[in-house]
Amino acid sequence: MKTFYGKVYDIVKQIPFGKVTSYGHIALLIGKPNAARAVGYALKAIPLELKDEIPWHRVINSKGEISIKNKPGADILQKKNLEEEGIVFENGSKVDLNKFGWFPN
DNA sequence: CCGGTGACGCGCG
DNA sequence: GCGCGCGCCACCG
Numbered sequence: 510m511k512t513f514y515g516k517v518y519d520i521v522k523q524i525p526f527g528k529v530t531s532y533g534h535i536a537l538l539i540g541k542p543n544a545a546r547a548v549g550y551a552l553k554a555i556p557l558e559l560k561d562e563i564p565w566h567r568v569i570n571s572k573g574e575i576s577i578k579n580k581p582g583a584d585i586l587q588k589k590n591l592e593e594e595g596i597v598f599e600n601g602s603k604v605d606l607n608k609f610g611w612f613p614n
Numbered sequence: 615c616c617g618g619t620g621a622c623g624c625g626c627g
Numbered sequence: 628g629c630g631c632g633c634g635c636c637a638c639c640g
Contacts, residue, residue: 513637531622532623533622536623541635542635543623544636544637545622545635546620546636547635547637548621549620549621549622550619550622550636551637551638553620553621554638568621570623571622572623575621576621580621583621584621587621
């Protein structure tokens with residue numbers, strides 16, 4: 510895919526089971542290190558038909574926390590999905606990126 | 615083109 | 628370690 514959204518989706522699909530990455534890193538892989546914000550915009554815009562094909566829940570912010578706002582339930586769902594993959598939340602909200610982070614070049 | 619919006623990130627104090 | 632402010636980008640009128 511050559512559109513910005515398409516590139517974001519392609520990369521998210523590559524995130525391995527049980528791992529997570531950040532919006533900023535995805536932007537980096539696309540070649541636009543400062544487009545983290547746009548990446549988040551793209552994820553919230555994932556077409557329903559692709560919801561089950563794209564592991565959007567494996568994308569969190571650089572601090573290792575879920576960053577969804579104004580979407581009641583979505584943040585809780587994301588956390589639940591991640592825990593099902595074996596990812597651990599310290600203090601109930603933070604992920605240790607040194608253990609579960611996926612940051613390829 | 616301009617302005618508003620937002621699943622971000624980073625530097626400061 | 629926390630809150631704020633600001634810059635960045637794509638998208639939509």
